Amino acid sequence: MNAHEFAAVLKIPVLTAWALAFSMSGPSGNAAWGQDTAGGSGTAATDSESEDASSKQSPPPTLRTLPSISDPLTEEEQKSPLDEYxxxxxxxxxxxxxxxxxxxxxxxxxxxxxxxxxxxxxxxxxxxxxxxxxxxxxxxxxxxxxxxxxxxxxxxxxxxxxxxxxxxxxxxxxxxxxxxxxxxxxxxxxxxxxxxxxxxxxxxxxxxxxxxxxxxxxxxxxxxxxxxxxxxxxxxxxxxxxxxxxxxxxxxxxxxxxxxxxxxxxxxxxxxxxxxxxxxxxxxxxxxxxxxxxxxxxxxxxxxxxxxxxxxxxxxxxxxxxxx
Incomplete structure (x- = not known):
């Protein structure tokens, strides 16, 4: 399933579909269109999609993992500018x-x-x-x-x-x-x-x-x-x-x-x-x-x-x- 199809199923804009897919991507950065990293599952690609895939465009970079709000602050982060005023x-x-x-x-x-x-x-x-x-x-x-x-x-x-x-x-x-x-x-x-x-x-x-x-x-x-x-x-x-x-x-x-x-x-x-x-x-x-x-x-x-x-x-x- 490509981005256009994904957007059509969810009835959302294509760009939103891309953003949602990237947020669901794994460590490899592969978008979650329904196939695994080996390409062995999901909907079979059409000839035109195979030709597009053959170009082997680089996947988008993996999003950086942000720290949890529950993570303890470092000693440096705990210092407030007000403490020094x-x-x-x-x-x-x-x-x-x-x-x-x-x-x-x-x-x-x-x-x-x-x-x-x-x-x-x-x-x-x-x-x-x-x-x-x-x-x-x-x-x-x-x-x-x-x-x-x-x-x-x-x-x-x-x-x-x-x-x-x-x-x-x-x-x-x-x-x-x-x-x-x-x-x-x-x-x-x-x-x-x-x-x-x-x-x-x-x-x-x-x-x-x-x-x-x-x-x-x-x-x-x-x-x-x-x-x-x-x-x-x-x-x-x-x-x-x-x-x-x-x-x-x-x-x-x-x-x-x-x-x-x-x-x-x-x-x-x-x-x-x-x-x-x-x-x-x-x-x-x-x-x-x-x-x-x-x-x-x-x-x-x-x-x-x-x-x-x-x-x-x-x-x-x-x-x-x-x-x-």
Whole structure:
């Protein structure tokens, strides 16, 4: 039986018949037309078919046997590309040694120096060009709209600010009228090393510009304090800013730190944008230094004292990580 006859019997296209026959072929590659490899069984060939057979065309190659899905994977096949991936948060967590004189407040790279009234937070540059609602957020939350992603959670940073004496205030209110966030002002510094391993320190506001201009942000952040939310089904309480609203440049009623001026979160009306040319490339490890700005007192005649810019000693290299 040839391919045409095989197709006619099964009422299928000739090419389909060929494919089906090849899938049924034996180790020799002979198509399963009903004859064995010796040609001794099956329908007798006609004269014309004998003449065709005399040309002795080469049979199609035997199809390669594919491995069974139940075959065990080799050790090399078991290695996933994800096993070798190291995220920017992991790199940032090992980039620097702890700041001298500071006490660890969390296993997530968070320290406090009560004597110097400083909070240290490690993280990395998450975004340097795009819509901006936060300056900093915890990793795994709002990195797509934040300049920096921190390893520590917002609730932990809140506790750290309290530990160095910062005074929380109130979050923004929108109804019945707009009331800006309040709280002690907090200066935010960004410390990092450039590609030449040179120490850099910059006021975080200089990485943010007024949308449509190159004017950098002038207002300081205030420690608004966010708040707690209770899940009615479980009764469990959550710190609201842990969802991403750590250091905001758009007003949110959930903000841990906010700007004390009207700043919309509407995409078409964003007050601030990243100053892209000033921000290093994404993934760059950074150490944020949060410093409460002293409140005016009678002793300083009601004047606000300036806070000292951090120096290179607060950013020691992690020599232990380099040896690994």
């Amino acid at each position: 190291v995220g920017p948060d992991e790199i940032a967590a090992k980039a620097f040694a702890p700041p001298p004189g500071a006490k660890s407040l969390s296993s997530r790279n968070l320290w406090v120096d009560r004597k110097a009234s400083r909070v240290y937070i490690d993280g990395y540059v998450a975004m340097n060009d795009g819509p901006l609602e936060m300056f900093a957020c915890p990793t795994g939350t709002k990195e797509h709209e934040s300049v920096v992603a921190t390893i520590a959670h917002s609730a932990e940073v809140h506790a750290a600010l309290l530990a160095v004496g910062a005074m929380p205030g109130t979050t923004v209110r929108f109804l019945p009228r707009y009331v800006p966030a309040t709280g002690q002002r907090i200066r935010v510094w960004v410390c990092y090393r450039d590609k030449q391993n040179q120490f850099k320190v910059v006021d975080a506001r200089n990485w943010i510009r007024k949308t449509g201009t190159n004017d950098t942000m002038s207002v300081d952040w205030v420690f608004a304090g966010s708040g707690m939310w209770k899940d009615p089904s479980s009764g469990r309480e959550y710190y609201r800013a842990d969802s991403g609203d750590m250091i905001c440049v758009s007003n949110f009623a959930t903000a841990m730190m906010d700007v004390p001026v009207a700043s919309s979160a509407e995409a078409s009306e964003l007050e601030y944008s990243p100053l892209t040319k000033a921000i290093p490339e994404r993934g760059t490890p950074v150490r944020l230094v949060l410093m409460p700005i002293p409140l005016p007192t009678d002793e300083n005649n009601g004047k606000t004292e300036e806070v000292a810019k951090p120096t290179e000693d607060i950013l020691p290299a992690n020599e232990a990580a380099k040896k690994k």
